[in-house]
Amino acid sequence: xxxxxxxTADKGxxxxxAVVINKRSFRNLIEALIKNIEVVGVKAKDGKYVYDRIASFxxxxxxxxVTVIPPTKYLFPPIETILQFKTGNAVKAEPVLNNxxxxxxxxxPYDIRAIELLDEVFIATNPDPNYIARRQSSLIIxxxxxxxxxxxxxxxxxxxxxxxGFDFLLTDIGDSYMVTIGSQKGADLLAxxxxxxxxxxxxxxxxxxxxxxxxxxxxxxxxxxxxxIPKLLEDSYDDAYWExxxxxxxxxxxxxxxCPTCFCFDVQDDVSLNLKDGERTRLWDGCMLVDFAKVAxxxxxxxxxxxxxxHRIYRKGKYVLERYGKMGCVGCGRCVTACLAEIASPxxxxxxxxxxxxTKQAALRALRESRPENELYTPRPAExxxxxxxxxxxxxxxxxxxxxxxxxxxxxxxxxxxxxNGFPIxxxxxxxxxxxxxxxxxxxxxxxxxxxxxxxxxxxRMILLFGARSPSERLFVDDLAAWKQNPDIEFLETVDKxxxxxxxxxxxxxxxxxxxxxxxxxxxxxxxxPPIMYRFIIAELxxxxxxxxxxxxxxxxxxxCGVGKCGHCQINNVYVCQEGPVFTLANQR
Amino acid sequence: MEVLNLTGxxxxxxxxxxxxxxxxxxxxxxxxNYDIAFVEGSITRESEIPRLQQIREQAKIxxxxxxxxxxxxxxxLKNHLTMNQALQMVYxxxxxxxxxxxxxxxxxxxxxxxxxxNCPPITSEFLKVVKALLLGRKPEIPSYPxxxxxxxxxxxxxxxxxxxxxxxxxRAGCKAICVTGGRHCWGCRGLVDEPNINSEExxxxxxxxxxxxxxxxxxxxxxxxxxxx
Ligand SMILES: Cc1cc2nc3c(=O)[nH]c(=O)nc-3n(C[C@H](O)[C@H](O)[C@H](O)COP(=O)(O)OP(=O)(O)OC[C@H]3O[C@@H](n4cnc5c(N)ncnc54)[C@H](O)[C@@H]3O)c2cc1C
Ligand code: SF4
Ligand code: SF4
Ligand code: SF4
Ligand code: SF4
Ligand code: FES
Numbered sequence: 001x002x003x004x005x006x007x008t009a010d011k012g013x014x015x016x017x018a019v020v021i022n023k024r025s026f027r028n029l030i031e032a033l034i035k036n037i038e039v040v041g042v043k044a045k046d047g048k049y050v051y052d053r054i055a056s057f058x059x060x061x062x063x064x065x066v067t068v069i070p071p072t073k074y075l076f077p078p079i080e081t082i083l084q085f086k087t088g089n090a091v092k093a094e095p096v097l098n099n100x101x102x103x104x105x106x107x108x109p110y111d112i113r114a115i116e117l118l119d120e121v122f123i124a125t126n127p128d129p130n131y132i133a134r135r136q137s138s139l140i141i142x143x144x145x146x147x148x149x150x151x152x153x154x155x156x157x158x159x160x161x162x163x164x165g166f167d168f169l170l171t172d173i174g175d176s177y178m179v180t181i182g183s184q185k186g187a188d189l190l191a192x193x194x195x196x197x198x199x200x201x202x203x204x205x206x207x208x209x210x211x212x213x214x215x216x217x218x219x220x221x222x223x224x225x226x227x228x229i230p231k232l233l234e235d236s237y238d239d240a241y242w243e244x245x246x247x248x249x250x251x252x253x254x255x256x257x258x259c260p261t262c263f264c265f266d267v268q269d270d271v272s273l274n275l276k277d278g279e280r281t282r283l284w285d286g287c288m289l290v291d292f293a294k295v296a297x298x299x300x301x302x303x304x305x306x307x308x309x310x311h312r313i314y315r316k317g318k319y320v321l322e323r324y325g326k327m328g329c330v331g332c333g334r335c336v337t338a339c340l341a342e343i344a345s346p347x348x349x350x351x352x353x354x355x356x357x358x359t360k361q362a363a364l365r366a367l368r369e370s371r372p373e374n375e376l377y378t379p380r381p382a383e384x385x386x387x388x389x390x391x392x393x394x395x396x397x398x399x400x401x402x403x404x405x406x407x408x409x410x411x412x413x414x415x416x417x418x419x420x421n422g423f424p425i426x427x428x429x430x431x432x433x434x435x436x437x438x439x440x441x442x443x444x445x446x447x448x449x450x451x452x453x454x455x456x457x458x459x460x461r462m463i464l465l466f467g468a469r470s471p472s473e474r475l476f477v478d479d480l481a482a483w484k485q486n487p488d489i490e491f492l493e494t495v496d497k498x499x500x501x502x503x504x505x506x507x508x509x510x511x512x513x514x515x516x517x518x519x520x521x522x523x524x525x526x527x528x529x530p531p532i533m534y535r536f537i538i539a540e541l542x543x544x545x546x547x548x549x550x551x552x553x554x555x556x557x558x559x560x561c562g563v564g565k566c567g568h569c570q571i572n573n574v575y576v577c578q579e580g581p582v583f584t585l586a587n588q589r
Numbered sequence: 590m591e592v593l594n595l596t597g598x599x600x601x602x603x604x605x606x607x608x609x610x611x612x613x614x615x616x617x618x619x620x621x622n623y624d625i626a627f628v629e630g631s632i633t634r635e636s637e638i639p640r641l642q643q644i645r646e647q648a649k650i651x652x653x654x655x656x657x658x659x660x661x662x663x664x665x666l667k668n669h670l671t672m673n674q675a676l677q678m679v680y681x682x683x684x685x686x687x688x689x690x691x692x693x694x695x696x697x698x699x700x701x702x703x704x705x706x707n708c709p710p711i712t713s714e715f716l717k718v719v720k721a722l723l724l725g726r727k728p729e730i731p732s733y734p735x736x737x738x739x740x741x742x743x744x745x746x747x748x749x750x751x752x753x754x755x756x757x758x759x760r761a762g763c764k765a766i767c768v769t770g771g772r773h774c775w776g777c778r779g780l781v782d783e784p785n786i787n788s789e790e791x792x793x794x795x796x797x798x799x800x801x802x803x804x805x806x807x808x809x810x811x812x813x814x815x816x817x818x
Binding site: 045046047048050068069073078079247248249250251252253254257258268270271272273275284286289290291305337338340341 | 720724729732734736743744745746756783784787788789
């Protein structure tokens with residue numbers, strides 16, 4: 001038949017040719033196939049559709065929406081024996097290949113595109129004999145999807161049409177099928193079992209009409225061009241969206257098990273009870289399963305559901321595309337149905353991260369527009385690497401940028417701080433001062449001591465109580481020794497635990513309070529130290545009738561920003577870094 | 590006992606590979622030390638505890654066999670009653686002759702090395718564990734949920750058919766036989782290591798169960814699990 005010498009090899013490119021076959025003739029073709037080889041195809045089951053063995057033409061359903069499991073299971077089965085072996089004296093290993101001739105009937109274009117991806121994975125690089133054997137012995141008879149599932153978004157990915165990857169593909173145009181021939185095998189099959197004719201111009205118009213109608217039935221839209229998805233993903237790795245979206249993930253693996261483009265697997269060995277014969281099997285596996293990325297010693301490099309969820313989406317939209325030149329998702333929508341948590345849909349995720357990205361961009365743009373460009377500077381943190389003392393009031397600081405880069409010409413060097421408030425010197429003037437320093441709390445109080453010593457006549461008595469954990473943890477030992485000799489300051493110190501060289505006080509800092517006399521009417525106490533110390537010292541001071549207004553504390557918090565944003569220092573509505581760190585007991589309450 | 594349903598050939602192979610030294614239900618031999626001890630049933634009486642501890646001391650490897658031994662199973666349903674109520678229900682007037690304690694899996698009493706789950710246990714999985722242990726390897730038992738195997742089996746999810754299922758949080762290994770057989774998963778193999786119980790609960794509620802019904806569903810096999818306590 002002339003119509004079947006349709007494959008014109010033109011510079012190696014196969015041009016598909018279209019013919020028309022009436023439905024009765026197609027039926028005869030399938031019945032003939034059933035007599036000769038294994039025929040599998042789409043069947044109705046419980047209101048859904050599944051691929052299964054077809055025993056008679058009437059079981060076949062060609063106007064379905066989508067099947068539960070894709071036809072790729074015939075090329076890359078859920079479980080497949082790939083090797084049989086014997087151990088013992090005569091060690092033997094035989095590869096197992098499946099060459100059963102099989103026709104797969106009713107494959108939708110998106111699934112054909114998925115098979116093309118699998119071809120790329122299993123044939124183009126590191127050829128896989130098991131896949132190749134099954135692929136070469138399979139006939140793929142496609143059919144255009146004219147009643148797409150509401151969850152399909154194949155048109156957004158461009159996988160609602162297939163031009164190759166099949167032996168022939170049908171389009172239902174009423175009482176007959178338009179047939180696109182995709183291979184010599186397909187052409188031979190038609191020549192042998194069917195009567196075909198050239199399409200009339202009417203047939204061609206009808207094919208276009210039914211295809212366009214099918215397109216209008218897909219309502220899902222991708223909000224950005226599909227070419228943007230890889231870059232979009234690249235820029236959204238740390239988006240908070242991933243964790244939110246993945247929080248309900250059951251790690252159930254349904255989304256990857258039903259996917260025509262998922263091809264991860266596990267390999268297991270099973271020996272028989274005689275412990276001599278055995279076989280090696282290959283089984284579907286998936287990146288959404290908890291143990292998928294587990295390595296020796298139990299380490300799991302994608303141990304949380306967020307990273308697994310993100311990984312799957314990155315494969316769908318980026319990794320597979322970059323490696324194999326084809327998107328890792330064909331938009332069949334199966335995972336959307338399979339996911340009970342309703343989170344697996346790639347198109348929903350792509351749209352959500354696109355929106356999140358755009359929101360972020362808009363916010364940045366607004367910020368840039370609201371301030372002239374040169375005012376927006378990015379601070380680069382530096383550290384002090386050397387301090388040189390020039391005189392009593394002058395020091396040279398040497399800075400180094402943390403990123404190691406040179407400062408450049410005429411750099412602007414900013415020094416942040418001091419943050420927050422300071423000691424209320426004016427209200428302390430003329431009063432007696434009782435200073436209590438615990439451990440590193442001596443740092444801020446030492447400045448106060450020096451200030452008071454400088455302006456000695458403006459203040460009354462100055463009593464300093466200092467407690468350290470041990471003699472070796474005392475700070476500013478030179479200053480401590482000098483203060484001991486200085487008549488302008490009454491200095492008492494203690495350590496929690498002494499050592500053999502320590503002859504001074506032993507005990508917590510509160511034990512020092514009972515050793516000093518002061519007049520609560522004219523004394524202001526300033527306390528700086530660890531949180532636990534405040535509680536005991538304050539209780540002791542109150543016993544001695546000191547009023548809350550006259551007890552000043554400086555609170556320590558883990559401050560991250562120092563500018564009232566990060567919230568680390570926040571106590572109710574107060575930012576310690578802004579309104580503090582110095583509070584009187586009266587206003588701290 | 591399910592393992593006794595092995596085919597004749599399997600049984601002969603098994604007997605060739607191992608020596609059964611103490612099998613209270615089938616034979617009466619006893620030995621002082623075992624390589625592998627399989628323990629069936631949950632712990633419901635005080636007197637069982639020292640016996641179990643003795644088995645642990647004598648066996649190199651202890652394998653829990655069946656849902657009751659592995660996870661406490663249906664026996665733990667009685668934990669929702671007072672122990673006296675439970676005794677009355679089961680033994681009526683002769684209750685006073687029995688002691689009973691909160692039912693628990695054997696892992697609540699001794700260290701367990703491996704588990705052959707399911708109610709009743711599946712012969713092929715039992716053999717798989719025996720073979721692995723004979724080869725000195727760790728048995729490969731899935732850690733993922735039943736859904737994975739259910740999809741592989743090509744089933745239509747029962748949620749799509751208006752029913753509910755514990756498959757998403759239940760440990761696989763049974764090849765989802767209940768769903769394949771037209772039912773749903775009851776959770777007999779116990780929970781996966783990291784079950785997303787909140788999510789499963791939300792799903793069950795979305796598909797029409799009340800909070801009480803959700804709890805009842807989990808109770809059947811998983812009363813003893815962390816999440817139920
Ligand atoms: C990509 C990759 C990189 C790796 N890199 C490293 C690495 O850098 N360093 C490292 O130490 N490991 C590495 N490994 C792991 C290591 O190669 C293997 O996992 C390990 O050697 C296998 O030992 P196993 O005990 O896990 O045996 P299994 O994986 O259980 O078995 C391996 C084979 O031996 C057979 N076998 C096992 N026991 C018996 C028996 N008693 N009688 C008969 N046959 C038996 C099995 O049937 C199987 O065919 C890597 C693995 C992979 C996949
Ligand atoms: S990711 Fe989902 S929609 Fe995309 S091909 Fe896989 S199953 Fe289909
Ligand atoms: S995304 Fe959905 S289907 Fe996939 S593992 Fe998570 S819960 Fe299961
Ligand atoms: S029927 Fe149950 S086990 Fe199967 S996929 Fe649905 S929820 Fe999972
Ligand atoms: S499907 Fe569920 S209830 Fe049934 S055997 Fe498997 S784990 Fe047990
Ligand atoms: S993809 Fe299989 S080991 Fe890397």
